[in-house]
Amino acid sequence: MALLQTKPLMLPHAQERRRHQRVRVNLLGRYMLADRREYPCQVINMSPGGMALIAPVIGNIGERVIAYVDHLGRLEGTIARHLENGFAMTISATARKRDKLAAQLTWLANRSILNLPEDRxxxxxxxxxxxxxxxxxxxxxxxxxxxxxxxxxxxxxxxxxxxxxxxxxxxxxxxxxxxxxxxxxxxxxxxxxxxxxxxxxxxxx
Structure with missing residues (x-):
């Protein structure tokens, strides 16, 4: 899988924090670092501009990440900071993509789908x-x-x-x-x- 080299369209961190409220989630997925190896992950909170993952392998700050997240599909970004058992990453997206992500997060919360058993x-x-x-x-x-x-x-x-x-x-x-x-x-x-x-x-x- 090739890593895209296009310059990401990102909002400044402070602005992103004001515009997008993070939502606590429990979504499974997988991610790929710059070495192109894939690992499983669990997204624990996210907004249309970023997300935090529990991850077995933590990359370097600024490293490009491609993630495939349950219900949300393919997301790209860079590692913003390290967490105790994973990392937080930005989400590179157009304004239209961010709006779609916001709608998807709202749908998930309203459907209470995050509290359903895995097979449902x-x-x-x-x-x-x-x-x-x-x-x-x-x-x-x-x-x-x-x-x-x-x-x-x-x-x-x-x-x-x-x-x-x-x-x-x-x-x-x-x-x-x-x-x-x-x-x-x-x-x-x-x-x-x-x-x-x-x-x-x-x-x-």
């Missing part, structure tokens, strides 16, 4: 290809049927019932068993998937 935050759907390969905790690969799938998990139809908490892999997506169903079990993915690739990765043989 993402719309589930039946994929075009329902046949898939599942790697069980003992390393055995078996054929299964995908009942439904979302960006954060999937329902699997199979006669096998791994213990809850067991680590499995659906296609190319690692996850863990979170509950048993009448015809199989539910998986929570280790990290949030991208909407453009979740079906392809799940159905990968």
């Amino acid at each position: 935050r993402h719309g589930r759907f039946v994929p075009k290809i329902v046949g898939a390969r599942l790697v069980l905790p003992n390393g055995t690969s078996v054929g299964v049927r995908i009942i439904d799938i979302s960006l954060s998990g999937a329902g699997i139809a199979t006669e096998f019932r791994p213990e809850i908490g067991s680590h499995v892999t659906l296609g190319r997506i690692p996850g863990r068993v979170v509950r048993h169903l009448d015809e199989g079990f539910a998986i929570e993915f280790t990290r949030l998937q991208h909407p453009d690739s979740v079906e392809e990765n799940a159905a990968a043989q």
Whole structure:
């Protein structure tokens, strides 16, 4: 993934603070630093002009970041300061993009979606290809049927019932068993998937 070299359109920090109130959130995602390696993250507060992330790897002040955040999509910016367990970053965006982000944050708050269980935050759907390969905790690969799938998990139809908490892999997506169903079990993915690739990765043989 190429890093954009265009000069970001940013409001001065003080002005951004006055114009945009930060909202406490709990959104999962992933981010990429300048070395182009990706890491999982959790956004804990944000405004249309910036956000704070819990992150396993902290870059340098001023380093470019590209983040993919649940419900909000692709966001770009630079690291503004380090936090105890992550960092705060600016969000580079046009005025139109900032307005859209403000509307999305308001929608999330009004819908109380941030307080819903993980598997209800993402719309589930039946994929075009329902046949898939599942790697069980003992390393055995078996054929299964995908009942439904979302960006954060999937329902699997199979006669096998791994213990809850067991680590499995659906296609190319690692996850863990979170509950048993009448015809199989539910998986929570280790990290949030991208909407453009979740079906392809799940159905990968």
